[in-house]
Amino acid sequence: MRTRRMAMTTRIAPQTERMMTGEEFAALNDTGPCELVAGSIVPMTPTSDEHGGYEANITSILLSFVRAHGLGKVRSGKVGVYTRRDPDTIRAVDVLFISQDQYDRRGETAFLDVPPDLIVEILSSGNAWSETIQKLREYFSIGVRLVWLVNPSSQSVFAYRSLTDVREFTIDDDLPGDDVLPGFSVAVRDIFAD
Numbered sequence: 001m002r003t004r005r006m007a008m009t010t011r012i013a014p015q016t017e018r019m020m021t022g023e024e025f026a027a028l029n030d031t032g033p034c035e036l037v038a039g040s041i042v043p044m045t046p047t048s049d050e051h052g053g054y055e056a057n058i059t060s061i062l063l064s065f066v067r068a069h070g071l072g073k074v075r076s077g078k079v080g081v082y083t084r085r086d087p088d089t090i091r092a093v094d095v096l097f098i099s100q101d102q103y104d105r106r107g108e109t110a111f112l113d114v115p116p117d118l119i120v121e122i123l124s125s126g127n128a129w130s131e132t133i134q135k136l137r138e139y140f141s142i143g144v145r146l147v148w149l150v151n152p153s154s155q156s157v158f159a160y161r162s163l164t165d166v167r168e169f170t171i172d173d174d175l176p177g178d179d180v181l182p183g184f185s186v187a188v189r190d191i192f193a194d
Contacts, residue, residue: 019087026080026110033078039087044078047124054122054150057191058095062120065177065184072099072117080111081119083138091135095120097181115143117180122150136163146180155192 019039033044047055059076066074078092096116107113119139123132132149139147140162149158155171159178169175169188177184 022082022088022090022111025090036088036090038089050152051122051124053194054152054191055094057193058120061186062097066097072097073103081116082111082113083142093119094122118146119144120148120150136160146178150191157188
């Protein structure tokens, strides 16, 4: 008796990736540097020593001014800020200032769910311009009023009020706080001091 074997193929339906929420992201332990973008974890390279120095300078300068004038909070060190919900996007911000009024509106979440007034992003050699523009787009869409883009390679700071309203401040200029931090001014060279 001859047995015939039939080849059977099983068609497996592709699995769709489940989107992670900001709350689930906050509950993770030991993920290393990363952001949550449209519900998916995106790893980040740790910052360089030079980047960390600029971040410390900016944090110190802002913190002194904000505390002296009782204006709100300054945060640094890749602070999580929601820029979108469902699917959630949480950006890791280098430095931020948030007014006390705005801070008092935040919810019971691990990450900021209200927009900061000022965000400071320090460019690294690995930053793609398209990614930087996307972050700016997200920040302005949630109501951020001012973004300082710190460029170590040119030792300059670009102050964005929107994607089309931008000014460049070079090493010999003073960087103002505009109406976000009235009376604030810092020499750009102090940001890049070692």
